[in-house]
Amino acid sequence: MSTVAMFAAGEERWAQYERPLRDAFAEKRLEVELTRAPGDPAEVDYMIFAPGGPLTDFTPFTGLKAVLNLWAGVEDIVDNETLRVPLARMVDEGLTEGMVEWVTGHVLRHHLGMDAQICRQDGVWRHNVPPLARDRAVGILGLGALGQACAAALAALNFRVGGWSRSPKAFDGITSHHGEDGLAELLADSDILVLLLPLTPQTENLLDAQRLALMPEGAVLINPGRGQLIDDDALLAALDRGHLGHATLDVFREEPLPAAHPFWAHPRVTVTPHIASETRPMSAARLIAENIRRGEAGEPFLHLVDRARGY
Amino acid sequence: MSTVAMFAAGEERWAQYERPLRDAFAEKRLEVELTRAPGDPAEVDYMIFAPGGPLTDFTPFTGLKAVLNLWAGVEDIVDNETLRVPLARMVDEGLTEGMVEWVTGHVLRHHLGMDAQICRQDGVWRHNVPPLARDRAVGILGLGALGQACAAALAALNFRVGGWSRSPKAFDGITSHHGEDGLAELLADSDILVLLLPLTPQTENLLDAQRLALMPEGAVLINPGRGQLIDDDALLAALDRGHLGHATLDVFREEPLPAAHPFWAHPRVTVTPHIASETRPMSAARLIAENIRRGEAGEPFLHLVDRARGY
Numbered sequence: 001m002s003t004v005a006m007f008a009a010g011e012e013r014w015a016q017y018e019r020p021l022r023d024a025f026a027e028k029r030l031e032v033e034l035t036r037a038p039g040d041p042a043e044v045d046y047m048i049f050a051p052g053g054p055l056t057d058f059t060p061f062t063g064l065k066a067v068l069n070l071w072a073g074v075e076d077i078v079d080n081e082t083l084r085v086p087l088a089r090m091v092d093e094g095l096t097e098g099m100v101e102w103v104t105g106h107v108l109r110h111h112l113g114m115d116a117q118i119c120r121q122d123g124v125w126r127h128n129v130p131p132l133a134r135d136r137a138v139g140i141l142g143l144g145a146l147g148q149a150c151a152a153a154l155a156a157l158n159f160r161v162g163g164w165s166r167s168p169k170a171f172d173g174i175t176s177h178h179g180e181d182g183l184a185e186l187l188a189d190s191d192i193l194v195l196l197l198p199l200t201p202q203t204e205n206l207l208d209a210q211r212l213a214l215m216p217e218g219a220v221l222i223n224p225g226r227g228q229l230i231d232d233d234a235l236l237a238a239l240d241r242g243h244l245g246h247a248t249l250d251v252f253r254e255e256p257l258p259a260a261h262p263f264w265a266h267p268r269v270t271v272t273p274h275i276a277s278e279t280r281p282m283s284a285a286r287l288i289a290e291n292i293r294r295g296e297a298g299e300p301f302l303h304l305v306d307r308a309r310g311y
Numbered sequence: 312m313s314t315v316a317m318f319a320a321g322e323e324r325w326a327q328y329e330r331p332l333r334d335a336f337a338e339k340r341l342e343v344e345l346t347r348a349p350g351d352p353a354e355v356d357y358m359i360f361a362p363g364g365p366l367t368d369f370t371p372f373t374g375l376k377a378v379l380n381l382w383a384g385v386e387d388i389v390d391n392e393t394l395r396v397p398l399a400r401m402v403d404e405g406l407t408e409g410m411v412e413w414v415t416g417h418v419l420r421h422h423l424g425m426d427a428q429i430c431r432q433d434g435v436w437r438h439n440v441p442p443l444a445r446d447r448a449v450g451i452l453g454l455g456a457l458g459q460a461c462a463a464a465l466a467a468l469n470f471r472v473g474g475w476s477r478s479p480k481a482f483d484g485i486t487s488h489h490g491e492d493g494l495a496e497l498l499a500d501s502d503i504l505v506l507l508l509p510l511t512p513q514t515e516n517l518l519d520a521q522r523l524a525l526m527p528e529g530a531v532l533i534n535p536g537r538g539q540l541i542d543d544d545a546l547l548a549a550l551d552r553g554h555l556g557h558a559t560l561d562v563f564r565e566e567p568l569p570a571a572h573p574f575w576a577h578p579r580v581t582v583t584p585h586i587a588s589e590t591r592p593m594s595a596a597r598l599i600a601e602n603i604r605r606g607e608a609g610e611p612f613l614h615l616v617d618r619a620r621g622y
Contacts, residue, residue, distance in 0.1 A: 097443050097469055105419030112416045117583050119430035123575040125567030129589045132408050156467060157415065158408055256436030264434040272428050278440045
C-alpha cells in the first residue's frame with residue numbers, strides 16, 4: 001500500500017507543483033500517491049498545504065502523520081485547533097538565496113545612496129563618496145534561517161551587523177541582542193534596519209510609533225518579513241516628519257497593495273511586489289519528499305513548527 | 312640622518328594626507344622628514360606621488376629610491392622616461408572594500424531590476440520574481456586585486472561568475488578566460504559585465520562596437536575601471552538600438568563629466584561621480600609608511616608596477 005499525500009493548495013499551485021513533486025518523489029524512490037481529492041480522508045498520510053485553499057478542518061483526516069507547509073510563514077495554519085499532528089515549515093534553499101539577494105541589494109542601495117543617481121540625474125557632478133560598509137550599522141530583527149543568512153552575507157561585506165531575537169542567540173561576526181532592552185539598543189544603533197521576524201501575536205505591530213522613534217534620524221527601514229510587523233500609520237508619520245529617511249517594503253497588510261494606498265506615491269517609500277523571497281517549486285518539492293521519506297522511515301521531520309511559540 | 316619623503320601631489324591632497332602620513336610614520340617608528348619643497352632634490356629618498364601636480368621631471372632627484380603612488384592607476388606616470396626607480400601602486404584596503412561594495416550593489420540592482428521600483432512607481436502590482444543569482448552570469452574583465460575581490464564577493468552570493476585577464480589565472484568559484492578568444496567567449500556569456508581592467512595601450516577602447524555586439528541582447532555594462540576602456544560612441548549606439556539594456560558608469564574620459572555629455576540624460580545610462588573606489592587617507596598612509604620601512608630595511612617593496620606591462 002503506497003503512501004497517500006494530499007495536495008491542499010489552490011489551482012494555480014497545483015499547476016506549479018504537481019510535476020516537481022512527482023519528480024522529487026521519483027528521485028527519492030518514494031511510492032507516493034499524490035492526489036487533490038482522496039477517496040477517503042482517513043487514508044491521507046501527509047497534507048501538502050498552502051493557505052488560501054478551501055481546507056480549514058483537519059478533523060476528517062484521522063490517519064494524518066504530518067502537515068507539510070509549502071510556505072515559510074505558518075500564521076494561517078498554526079492556530080487551527082483541528083490540526084493535531086506535526087506541522088513542518090518550508091525552508092527552501094531558493095527562498096533563502098532570493099531573500100539574501102534582495103536584502104543585500106537593498107541594503108547596498110541605501111548604503112551607497114543610489115536612488116539620487118538612478119532617478120534624479122541633473123548633470124551636476126557631486127563627488128560625495130559614501131562611507132565604507134564597516135562604518136555602517138545594519139540591524140536585523142529576527143535571527144531564524146533567513147535572518148542568519150542575511151546577517152552572514154552583510155557581515156561578509158564588512159557591514160557592522162547587529163541582530164535581535166526573542167531568546168539569546170550567538171553567531172560569528174554579529175552582535176546579538178534579545179529581549180525588550182536589547183531591541184531598544186539595536187533600534188538606536190541601526191542606520192539600516194531589516195525586518196525578518198515571523199508574524200506572531202508578540203511581533204504584530206512591533207514597529208510602532210514608540211519603537212520607530214528610537215531609530216536614528218534618517219535611518220532606513222527595510223521590510224521583507226511580514227506587513228503586520230509595522231504600524232503603517234506610525235511609519236508614514238515618521239517618514240513625513242523626516243525622522244526616518246526611507247522605507248523599502250516588500251510585504252503589506254493587504255496584497256496586492258491597493259493602488260490608492262499612500263505607500264505607492266510616498267517619495268520616501270519604495271514598494272516591491274512581494275518578490276524578496278519566493279518558494280521555488282523544485283527545491284521546495286525536494287524538501288516535501290525528504291520529509292515524507294523521514295516520516296515513513298520513522299526519522300524526525302525537518303523544520304518542525306513549535307506551535308506554542310507560533311513558528 | 313633621517314629619511315626624506317617628498318609629497319608631490321596637489322594642495323588639496325596635502326590637506327588630506329599630511330596628518331595621516333605623519334601618524335603612520337609614527338606608528339612604524341620611522342624617522343621621516345615629510346616635505347613638499349625639499350632644500351636639495353638630490354636628498355629626496357622617496358616620492359609620494361599623485362597625478363595633477365607640477366612635477367613631471369624626476370631627473371633632479373638623483374638619490375630617489377622609489378616613487379610611491381597614492382592612486383591604484385598609474386597611467387599618468389608609468390611612461391615618464393625620467394623615472395628610473397621602482398614605482399609602487401596603491402593597493403588600499405578601503406579602496407578594495409569600497410569597490411566591492413559599489414560593484415556588488417550595482418550588480419544586485421540590475422539583477423533584481425530595482426530601477427523600475429525605485430523611479431517609476433505607478434500603483435500597479437507586478438509580481439515578476441527575478442531569477443536567482445545562480446542563474447545570472449556576471450563577467451569581470453580584469454582579475455587584479457580589485458577584480459578578484461569583486462569576483463569573490465559575487466560568487467559568494469551565488470552569481471555565476473566568469474573572469475577574463477590577459478594571461479591565464481585560476482581562482483576558486485570563477486570560470487577564467489584569457490586571450491582574444493576567451494574575451495569573446497566571456498562577452499557572449501555575460502548578462503552583466505564589469506570592467507576592472509587597468510588602462511594600457513592594449514585595453515584602451517577594448518569595448519568597441521565589435522566587442523559590444525558580442526554581448527547578449529539586453530546585457531548590462533558596469534564600468535568602475537577607466538573611462539577610456541570604452542568607445543563612448545559605440546556604447547551610445549548599442550544602447551540606442553536596444554542591444555545593451557543599460558550602462559552604469561563611474562569613470563569617464565573627462566571628469567567631472569561635462570554637463571552636456573549625452574551620458575547624463577540617456578535613459579539607459581546611470582552616471583555615478585567616480586565614487587566606486589576612493590583611496591582612504593589613513594589606510595593609504597599606512598601602505599606608504601610600510602613601503603618606506605621596507606625600502607630602508609632593504610626588503611622588497613609591496614605592489615611594484617611592471618613598467619613594461621604598464622601596471
